Amino acid sequence: MLLDSKIPEGRLEDKWRNYQLKAQLINPANKKKLRVIVVGAGLAGAGAAATLAELGYRVDCFCYQDSARRAHSVAAQGGVNAAKNYQHDGDSVYRMFYDTLKGGDFRSREANTYRLAELSAPLIDHFVQQGVPFAREYGGTLENRSFGGVQVQRTFYARGQTGQQLLLAAYSQLYKMIAAGKVTMHTRSEMMDLVLVDGKAKGIIVRDLVSGELKRFAADAVVLATGGYSRVFRLSTLAIGCNGSAIWKAHKKGACFAAPSFTQIHPTALPQSSEAQSKLTLMSESLRNDGRIWVPKTKGDQRTPGEIPEEERDYYLERRYPSFGNLAPRDIASRAAKERIDAGYGVGRLKNAVYLDFKDAIARFGLEVIKDRYGNLFNMYQKITGINAYKTPMLISPAAHFSMGGLWVDYELMTTIPGLYAVGECNFSDHGANRLGANSLLQASVDGYFILPNTINNYLAGAMQGSPDTNHPAFEEAEREVRNHVDRVLGIQGSKTVDHFHRELGRVMWQECAMSRNKKGLEKAIDQIEKIREEFWRDVSVTGGDKEMNTELEKALRLADFIELGILMCTDALQREESCGAHFREEYQTDDGEAFRKDEEYSYVSAWEYQKGDFVLHKEQLKFEFVQPTVRSYK
Amino acid sequence: MQVTFKIWRQNGPKDKGKFESYPVDDLTDDMSFLEALDHLNERLVVAGKQVIAFEYDCREGICGQCGIFINGRAHGPHDHMTTCQLHMRSFKDGDTIVVEPWRAASFPIIKDLVVDRSAFDRIIEKGAYISSQTGTAPEANAILIPKSVADKAMDAAACIGCGACVATCKNSSAALFTAAKINHLNRLPQGKAEQHTRVKEMTWQMNLEGFGSCTFTGACEVECPEGISISNIAELNARLLKSKISGS
Numbered sequence: 001m002l003l004d005s006k007i008p009e010g011r012l013e014d015k016w017r018n019y020q021l022k023a024q025l026i027n028p029a030n031k032k033k034l035r036v037i038v039v040g041a042g043l044a045g046a047g048a049a050a051t052l053a054e055l056g057y058r059v060d061c062f063c064y065q066d067s068a069r070r071a072h073s074v075a076a077q078g079g080v081n082a083a084k085n086y087q088h089d090g091d092s093v094y095r096m097f098y099d100t101l102k103g104g105d106f107r108s109r110e111a112n113t114y115r116l117a118e119l120s121a122p123l124i125d126h127f128v129q130q131g132v133p134f135a136r137e138y139g140g141t142l143e144n145r146s147f148g149g150v151q152v153q154r155t156f157y158a159r160g161q162t163g164q165q166l167l168l169a170a171y172s173q174l175y176k177m178i179a180a181g182k183v184t185m186h187t188r189s190e191m192m193d194l195v196l197v198d199g200k201a202k203g204i205i206v207r208d209l210v211s212g213e214l215k216r217f218a219a220d221a222v223v224l225a226t227g228g229y230s231r232v233f234r235l236s237t238l239a240i241g242c243n244g245s246a247i248w249k250a251h252k253k254g255a256c257f258a259a260p261s262f263t264q265i266h267p268t269a270l271p272q273s274s275e276a277q278s279k280l281t282l283m284s285e286s287l288r289n290d291g292r293i294w295v296p297k298t299k300g301d302q303r304t305p306g307e308i309p310e311e312e313r314d315y316y317l318e319r320r321y322p323s324f325g326n327l328a329p330r331d332i333a334s335r336a337a338k339e340r341i342d343a344g345y346g347v348g349r350l351k352n353a354v355y356l357d358f359k360d361a362i363a364r365f366g367l368e369v370i371k372d373r374y375g376n377l378f379n380m381y382q383k384i385t386g387i388n389a390y391k392t393p394m395l396i397s398p399a400a401h402f403s404m405g406g407l408w409v410d411y412e413l414m415t416t417i418p419g420l421y422a423v424g425e426c427n428f429s430d431h432g433a434n435r436l437g438a439n440s441l442l443q444a445s446v447d448g449y450f451i452l453p454n455t456i457n458n459y460l461a462g463a464m465q466g467s468p469d470t471n472h473p474a475f476e477e478a479e480r481e482v483r484n485h486v487d488r489v490l491g492i493q494g495s496k497t498v499d500h501f502h503r504e505l506g507r508v509m510w511q512e513c514a515m516s517r518n519k520k521g522l523e524k525a526i527d528q529i530e531k532i533r534e535e536f537w538r539d540v541s542v543t544g545g546d547k548e549m550n551t552e553l554e555k556a557l558r559l560a561d562f563i564e565l566g567i568l569m570c571t572d573a574l575q576r577e578e579s580c581g582a583h584f585r586e587e588y589q590t591d592d593g594e595a596f597r598k599d600e601e602y603s604y605v606s607a608w609e610y611q612k613g614d615f616v617l618h619k620e621q622l623k624f625e626f627v628q629p630t631v632r633s634y635k
Numbered sequence: 636m637q638v639t640f641k642i643w644r645q646n647g648p649k650d651k652g653k654f655e656s657y658p659v660d661d662l663t664d665d666m667s668f669l670e671a672l673d674h675l676n677e678r679l680v681v682a683g684k685q686v687i688a689f690e691y692d693c694r695e696g697i698c699g700q701c702g703i704f705i706n707g708r709a710h711g712p713h714d715h716m717t718t719c720q721l722h723m724r725s726f727k728d729g730d731t732i733v734v735e736p737w738r739a740a741s742f743p744i745i746k747d748l749v750v751d752r753s754a755f756d757r758i759i760e761k762g763a764y765i766s767s768q769t770g771t772a773p774e775a776n777a778i779l780i781p782k783s784v785a786d787k788a789m790d791a792a793a794c795i796g797c798g799a800c801v802a803t804c805k806n807s808s809a810a811l812f813t814a815a816k817i818n819h820l821n822r823l824p825q826g827k828a829e830q831h832t833r834v835k836e837m838t839w840q841m842n843l844e845g846f847g848s849c850t851f852t853g854a855c856e857v858e859c860p861e862g863i864s865i866s867n868i869a870e871l872n873a874r875l876l877k878s879k880i881s882g883s
Contacts (some may be wrong), residue, residue: 051769066690067756069796070698086776122772129772131765131820133789140779158789164697165792172764179760187753210745239692273665276674279694380696383713383720384667449769497677544685548647549746552676552686 001256003607003620006410007111012626013093016115019411020454024461031056034460035219035468037204038062039191039246042071043163043441044424045225046170047448053182055453057460060217061174062186062206064241064554069171072227072239073444076163077284077377078147079155080127080441082120087144091152093117098627100439103149103329104404104432105581105597106629107259107605109622111411116430116439119446124156126449130169134158146289147437149329149634155438160284160377166441170448189215190554191246192482194222194253194420195474201420202468203475205482209554212547214482216475218468220460221419223452224250225444228403228425230263232562232569233514234506236400237269237282243558244565247407247426255415256607256618258408258428260565261573264435264582265515267293267333269399270384271353275503280399281384283356284377285437288326290361290370291394293317293333295345295354305347305355305393316340324634331434331582332634334398338515339593341397348395355393362390398515402440404431404582405572408607408620412455413447416607419459423447428605433581486546489556494539498555501536505529505559505566513570518586522574526567533563568608571615578602599629636662638726640675642687642734648743654733664724668711669694669701671723672734688747694719696860699795702802703748704735709799709858717797717860737798739807741845752798754844755812761840762833763816765825778824785823792819793861800855806847811855813841814871815863821874831878838875 008019026034034057038049041063049061063071083096096117101108124142128134134156135143144153158165177183188209195203195216203218229244230236251257268287269280294313301308316336318325328336337354346352362370367390371378381389407415407422409429414421424444431439469475512525536559544550579588579595580602588596604619637660645652659675666674669691676686692700701718705711711721726732734748742750792815800811817834820826826833849868856865 047769054768065692065698065700066752067796069756069759070692070700072693072698074698075693075695084775122770125772125775126769128775128778129765129767129825131788131823131825133785133792133819133823136780136782136785138782140781141776158792161697161793164795165789168792172759173769175756175760176764176766237695239698240694241692274663276663276666276670278667278670278673281695380720383696383716384722386722386724453769495681497680499673499677541680541683543680543683549688549749551688552680 001416001609001618003256003408003416003618004410005109005620006412007109008411012110012114013118015111016118023454023458026457026461028056030464032058034058034463035060036221036223036456037217037219038223038225039204040071040225040227041068041174042225042227042424043073043167043170043444044448045071046167046174047445048223048225048423048452049183050170050173050177051449051453052456053177059183060186060219061183062189062191064188064190064209066187068174068185068187069168071167072242073167073441074164075239075282076441077160077282078286079145079157079162079438080123080166080445081147081154081436081438082124082156082442083117083154084121084124086142087153089152091154095152096120096154099150100430100436101432101627102632103436104434105595105632106432106599106603106624107580107622108430108432110624110626112429115451116443116446119450120442123442123445123449127166127169130173132158132165132169145286146327148285148288148327148333149324149436157286160286160374163441166445191249193249193478195478196253196417197468197472197474200418203470205475205478210549212545212550214479216470216479218470218475220463220468221421221456223421223423224407224426225423225448226426229562229565230400230403232505232566233400233509234502235272235277235280235510237266237280240278243561245558245561247422248561248565250407250415250417250420252610253417254610255417255420256408256609257405257568258605258607259405259433259572260569260608261513261576262404262433262582263400264330264402264404265334265398266401267330267337267398268356268396271348271350271395271397273350281380282399282401283381283394283396285330287356287374287377290373291326291356291358292360293326293354293356295340295347299344305357314345321634328634329434329436335515335584337398353395353397356396357393358389359393400510400514402435404428404433404435408605412458413452414455414459419463421452421456423452433583486553486557489540489553489560490542490546492537492540492542494541496539496541498540498542498552498559501532501540502559504532505563508532509566509569513573516584516586517573519574522570525570529563529566529570536560536563568615572606572608575617576602576606595632603629636664636723636728638662638729639731640734641731642747643736644687644747645744647746652744662723664722666723667694667719668705668721668723669719688749690749691719696720697795699797702737702797702799704737704802706733709803710860714857715860715862737802739801741807741809742798742801754846755796755798755809757844758809758813758837758840759816761836762829763820763837765820766829780824788819788822791815791822791863791867794863795860797860799858799860801846803854803858804847805852805854806850808849809841809844809846810849810868810871811859811863811865813837814867817874818867818870830874831881834871834874834878
């Protein structure tokens with residue numbers, strides 16, 4: 001398979017303009033005849049659906065939640081980056097591009113990453129116009145703060161609820177287009193399969209989560225905006241319903257899956273406290289602006305944090321990375337925490353956490369300033385743990401968070417299936433092997449609002465003839481397969497719950513395919529997951545039927561896909577014999593324990609093709625024309 | 636820790652429904668309330684029984700999808716908290732905990748503890764936006780917004796759309812929800828162009844959905860997970876009057 005990234009010609013700063021100049025247009029009268037399906041109604045999906053409808057396309061939008069306002073973009077706390085240089089601190093599009101490329105350890109495309117930075121400034125304009133109440137200075141201008149991995153202040157925020165505010169803006173714009181009759185919204189609906197006609201994406205099969213009915217929808221193009229798949233680890237910062245099923249179904253129908261093992265472990269989440277725990281709540285990275293991370297210098301220190309004097313505390317990020325300190329990027333901060341915890345310096349009841357301490361910041365700025373900046377995060381911390389973090393340090397621990405990997409897409413955000421697009425977190429394009437904080441809201445929004453609506457024309461212009469029809473045998477066939485799959489799950493009638501198997505899968509994935517990986521462990525993990533799969537299909541128990549609301553059935557169907565995805569993630573991690581970004585192979589590290597990247601051998605995007613249960617690797621070589629990859633140092 | 640959940644079971648909108656009791660042991664203090672229900676559901680599956688349908692998604696208090704009436708209070712015994720943030724340490728060993736869905740005519744029950752809150756979306760549809768297309772925005776700092784105005788807009792914008800305000804209100808009023816959205820947008824300069832139609836259309840839809848009127852009992856602001864102030868409703872009423880006078 002030839003992977004054509006379709007990078008436009010010209011200088012880096014001209015590429016997107018050159019692309020737009022040459023892209024095909026469709027006249028408004030014809031756009032009305034074209035249908036687009038958007039699966040997912042988060043920031044990327046709602047933005048894309050609303051904008052495509054504004055342009056004149058007929059849009060069907062789907063989400064599994066009861067309303068588009070619930071999508072997990074809502075939970076992003078810290079902010080959204082943009083190269084506005086409002087702080088006059090030397091920022092520029094180029095610097096933001098470089099920070100992002102370096103942050104991703106030079107495993108993303110230059111042209112995509114540059115476009116992300118280029119479109120960041122108009123995105124802020126857009127959201128301000130849509131009524132997002134971003135933080136302001138007293139003079140009325142927009143305020144910024146810092147985030148990990150950069151030395152300028154380019155993060156825009158709305159308290160600790162930036163994701164919520166951006167999502168609600170997108171949701172409002174989407175419902176505006178629903179009211180206008182341009183978008184048909186299907187809530188409580190889950191995509192069960194993708195339908196191909198003559199090799200092109202022409203529709204989906206959907207399960208109505210209230211009635212259990214299977215429904216067919218046809219369109220001229222299908223856009224997946226289904227978010228990340230870190231629930232493969234079970235315990236993660238994601239919503240419980242987040243899943244990888246839509247992209248997994250697309251993968252099995254021919255879409256290549258890129259860099260599946262590149263998953264970000266976030267350094268500042270609440271630690272696990274029991275086996276029954278379902279969720280690891282994130283504490284925004286923005287807290288690292290003012291909080292200092294430390295552990296005791298003595299192993300197994302039993303004293304309370306307040307009893308440990310300054311000279312007996314190890315501020316290990318400041319010690320190891322003096323120039324970035326507590327704002328080291330996420331992969332590095334997480335690994336450093338793991339290193340201390342594994343070495344026996346962890347704190348908390350289960351010794352699985354480190355301290356995030358605001359004592360110095362409160363002394364310096366006063367309690368009121370800290371409350372103004374992070375009040376809602378401190379409240380949230382207190383609600384969950386019962387602890388007042390103004391008085392005693394927060395306990396934090398690394399947790400599975402973001403998926404850099406996803407469906408392989410070209411510069412137009414099209415997958416390897418013609419007519420199938422992937423936007424937002426569910427694609428692999430801009431973040432390389434590690435995503436910088438506050439770039440996630442950015443990518444989801446830019447993909448949905450600005451890029452896809454400009455690139456989809458290029459495909460749809462050639463799709464004018466032959467409107468799709470749900471009576472086509474391909475729809476019948478796909479629906480039958482879905483029905484068989486559902487019946488098979490319900491027919492097992494075994495003895496173990498879905499959650500039992502999810503815990504098992506999560507344990508293996510967290511142990512062998514998270515912050516650090518090695519050959520032996522990954523090989524063992526693949527064996528173990530195969531066993532979990534075999535046992536799942538023999539012994540899972542799902543009560544209730546398929547023609548009703550059945551939350552256990554939903555979980556079982558999602559888990560069946562996660563199990564297969566887990567195998568691919570381990571396969572990918574095993575194949576990449578280097579360390580880069582979040583992918584840390586223990587065999588490939590420098591003398592001081594940093595990632596050892598091997599550019600001569602592994603400067604490519606791994607794109608996996610599904611072939612009857614096997615995975616075949618294709619390589620998209622990364623060409624660096626404008627930037628020379630260097631050793632990524634934050635010391 | 637051992638408790639007895641007394642849970643409302645209803646197999647669809649037309650089913651009559653009834654309470655059923657479920658004693659559950661081996662719970663721990665640090666389990667969240669929803670994790671305790673997960674635990675109960677796993678027991679039910681092993682016993683070959685249908686699970687209890689209840690809603691959740693983010694489990695960190697921001698998506699607004701969870702919402703259960705617990706011991707007679709929306710989202711449980713604490714003020715300003717979502718159900719997912721409630722932990723079992725708030726209950727005592729041996730407690731009986733009464734678990735009901737949101738009860739409001741405008742939120743019909745789908746199954747067990749799951750209700751249909753799409754009425755909220757239909758209120759939003761009527762004007763909770765700024766009619767400006769993607770790609771048409773002016774430079775972000777071209778319009779200055781004083782910090783106090785942005786902060787007040789944000790206070791109202793924080794609404795998570797969970798419906799606790801409606802569920803707790805004796806009139807099932809959606810005034811706090813509607814007011815919060817209108818005030819968020821109408822306080823900002825970008826929202827001014829459509830301020831009067833927004834107020835009229837959204838409040839009209841609110842009435843059409845069958846939500847009751849507000850009689851200022853203040854119950855909503857106590858249960859609101861974001862602590863959105865009831866003064867928003869007074870502000871809404873003033874805006875409604877103004878929009879009628881303006882005649883637009």
